Amino acid sequence: MAIALVLGLLPSVARADSGAQDGESARAAALADAVTARAGDTSAIGINPAGIADLDRTTVTLLGHAAYMHLGWARPGEAATTSDRAIGGYGISLVVPLPGPDWLRRVHLGAAVHVPSSGIITVEAPTRDDIPEAPLYGTRLERTAATFALGVSLPAGIDVGIGVTVAPTLIAPTAVSYDASRGETVDDGVIVRLDRDVQFGAAMLVGLRYAPVREFAVGVAYRQGVTLRAAGPVNLRAGSVLANDPLDFTDVFSPDQVAVGLAFTPTPELSFSTDLTWSNWGGYRTIHNEVPNPRFHDTVSLRASVEYVIDRWAALRLGYAWEPTPVAPQIAVSSYLDADRHVLTGGFGIDLERLVHAPVHVDLYVRGHVVDSIGFTKDRGALGDARPSVPGQQIEALGFPSVSAGIVYVQAGLSLTLSLGAHTDPDSASASDVESDVESDVESDVESDVESEVTP
Amino acid sequence: MLGRVVLVSLLLLACGGPPPDPPSAVVALSPATLCEGDAHHTEVLLDGSNSSVHLTLVPVAPDPDEAPLRFAWTLSGAAAVITAGTLTSDALAVTSPGDRPLHVALTVTNGAGGTATTLRTVSITPAVRERCTADSDCTSGVCAVEVASCIPNHSCDDDGDCEACFACDVPTSRCLPRTDLAPRAPAP
Numbered sequence: 196m197a198i199a200l201v202l203g204l205l206p207s208v209a210r211a212d213s214g215a216q217d218g219e220s221a222r223a224a225a226l227a228d229a230v231t232a233r234a235g236d237t238s239a240i241g242i243n244p245a246g247i248a249d250l251d252r253t254t255v256t257l258l259g260h261a262a263y264m265h266l267g268w269a270r271p272g273e274a275a276t277t278s279d280r281a282i283g284g285y286g287i288s289l290v291v292p293l294p295g296p297d298w299l300r301r302v303h304l305g306a307a308v309h310v311p312s313s314g315i316i317t318v319e320a321p322t323r324d325d326i327p328e329a330p331l332y333g334t335r336l337e338r339t340a341a342t343f344a345l346g347v348s349l350p351a352g353i354d355v356g357i358g359v360t361v362a363p364t365l366i367a368p369t370a371v372s373y374d375a376s377r378g379e380t381v382d383d384g385v386i387v388r389l390d391r392d393v394q395f396g397a398a399m400l401v402g403l404r405y406a407p408v409r410e411f412a413v414g415v416a417y418r419q420g421v422t423l424r425a426a427g428p429v430n431l432r433a434g435s436v437l438a439n440d441p442l443d444f445t446d447v448f449s450p451d452q453v454a455v456g457l458a459f460t461p462t463p464e465l466s467f468s469t470d471l472t473w474s475n476w477g478g479y480r481t482i483h484n485e486v487p488n489p490r491f492h493d494t495v496s497l498r499a500s501v502e503y504v505i506d507r508w509a510a511l512r513l514g515y516a517w518e519p520t521p522v523a524p525q526i527a528v529s530s531y532l533d534a535d536r537h538v539l540t541g542g543f544g545i546d547l548e549r550l551v552h553a554p555v556h557v558d559l560y561v562r563g564h565v566v567d568s569i570g571f572t573k574d575r576g577a578l579g580d581a582r583p584s585v586p587g588q589q590i591e592a593l594g595f596p597s598v599s600a601g602i603v604y605v606q607a608g609l610s611l612t613l614s615l616g617a618h619t620d621p622d623s624a625s626a627s628d629v630e631s632d633v634e635s636d637v638e639s640d641v642e643s644d645v646e647s648e649v650t651p
Numbered sequence: 652m653l654g655r656v657v658l659v660s661l662l663l664l665a666c667g668g669p670p671p672d673p674p675s676a677v678v679a680l681s682p683a684t685l686c687e688g689d690a691h692h693t694e695v696l697l698d699g700s701n702s703s704v705h706l707t708l709v710p711v712a713p714d715p716d717e718a719p720l721r722f723a724w725t726l727s728g729a730a731a732v733i734t735a736g737t738l739t740s741d742a743l744a745v746t747s748p749g750d751r752p753l754h755v756a757l758t759v760t761n762g763a764g765g766t767a768t769t770l771r772t773v774s775i776t777p778a779v780r781e782r783c784t785a786d787s788d789c790t791s792g793v794c795a796v797e798v799a800s801c802i803p804n805h806s807c808d809d810d811g812d813c814e815a816c817f818a819c820d821v822p823t824s825r826c827l828p829r830t831d832l833a834p835r836a837p838a839p
Binding site for chain 1: 683684687727728751752754770772773774775776777778779815816
């Protein structure tokens with residue numbers, strides 16, 4: 196925990212939704228997160244909690260990631276409006292197999308914390324609803340979250356898991372009043388009282404992983420979305436003016452997801468995996484807790500990855516994901532900038548346990564988003580009347596008459612994974628990931644060394 | 652180690668100091684909308700003179716002992732011709748073709764270095780017109796077949812004789828939607 200706290204004090208950059216997920220490791224990121232059926236590291240805590248049952252040693256993963264995002268948009272005949280952001284965050288994950296008899300060692304506990312480096316809670320409310328913005332990258336999706344998971348390894352290669360993600364939200368009752376006797380100027384008479392409470396929202400994770408044979412595994416996971424609201428009453432009293440205009444911002448939204456994954460390991464060195472993920476983006480709410488017009492739609496994304504282990508101590512990883520955009524053509528007032536994206540990932544890992552008998556994995560990854568060109572033209576009929584109090588239809592949308600835009604997003608990250616203690620897996624047949632396969636092929640020379648070091 | 656990191660962080664925060672007090676940026680638009688197809692006919696006053704050196708709920712008179720506000724206007728979304736003032740004065744007047752909304756951003760900076768930005772929009776108002784192919788299609792007026800829209804059933808000598816967002820087509824003495832008229836030269 197001390198390490199996590201120190202990381203949280205490092206200089207600020209922001210985190211996008213497409214940054215690290217809760218509990219994500221550099222290995223999982225390099226595999227495009229196509230790991231619903233592919234166990235083997237602590238990223239299972241947030242992706243498929245059943246996978247943590249496959250870790251047979253106490254495992255701690257520290258992750259740091261940083262990214263750069265460039266957004267540019269323009270109306271016809273105008274120079275582009277651009278914005279550049281640095282994005283980052285830190286995470287720590289822990290999986291512990293329970294000690295004791297065999298049946299108890301089948302139970303694993305996991306916990307992961309992710310902290311965006313820009314702040315514990317960020318609420319960023321736009322001054323206008325029609326400002327062109329990228330909803331899948333904005334600061335609105337930054338959040339601090341902790342995930343707790345329980346995984347159980349059952350006979351016949353079946354793992355099951357459940358988890359819960361907890362994230363804080365802000366309740367801020369605000370009172371503004373006016374007392375003319377307080378000072379000489381009008382401003383001196385203004386009294387503002389803020390009373391901030393932190394509340395927590397929770398979302399559920401459920402997962403299943405079935406590995407009937409060493410070469411093949413299938414996984415299914417349900418990840419409940421997280422929707423958090425920053426809210427609170429605002430009472431304004433100034434002389435005869437009395438107003439009650441409550442704050443109510445839906446400051447965090449992530450969709451419900453159901454993922455189905457397959458993992459195939461034809462040889463101990465080579466493995467493949469793929470995920471198909473349905474995401475309930477149709478439930479998207481704007482920051483003002485409204486259904487966007489036009490409404491977002493659900494998506495089905497595809498992920499695939501390959502991992503190749505070299506000489507038992509190094510692993511090369513490649514991944515690809517196709518993520519269709521949930522954003523409908525922006526013909527009305529809002530101008531959400533998004534398009535179908537191709538996610539390209541790559542990375543490598545080094546097992547220092549093999550090289551220098553230190554129980555540490557070092558994993559690096561890079562991830563880039565290739566976002567299709569973005570463009571839309573407003574429909575006058577869908578724009579409505581921006582100011583009904585003024586005669587005639589008032590058109591003032593910032594995206595009128597049309598917008599073209601582009602997004603560049605690149606990210607890199609590093610994770611350190613410490614495996615502590617001796618292997619405790621009571622059912623070695625269930626250890627079907629590549630790394631476990633390789634380890635079993637080595638006939639535990641290295642494991643014996645490690646055990647002799649950690650065992651009194 | 653942890654204590655050292657915390658101490659360094661606190662020192663960095665202390666050296667940075669709090670941000671300067673922000674001013675208030677207030678923009679008044681007059682008029683706040685242009686008829687679509689205005690073709691630089693109407694002068695729009697952009698007035699930032701009610702901005703304040705300090706963040707405030709109400710406009711206050713400037714303090715003579717404080718540095719004056721600096722103004723920086725940005726015009727986007729539509730072409731604009733400045734007919735009075737400059738992009739750094741507290742107020743200016745502009746005209747626009749009226750084909751798109753004109754977005755006006757004012758950034759004010761006070762003597763302490765604090766800044767505030769306000770974004771307003773001069774909207775466009777399309778003429779309210781009915782589409783038609785014959786007089787019988789119009790609930791009022793007559794059908795101007797060449798522009799396929801209903802127009803008032805009276806003659807005009809100038810724009811003042813026409814309804815909002817219609818303009819007088821002098822050669823034919825008819826009130827037509829501004830967007831159906833040939834573009835006019837910007838007002839001098």
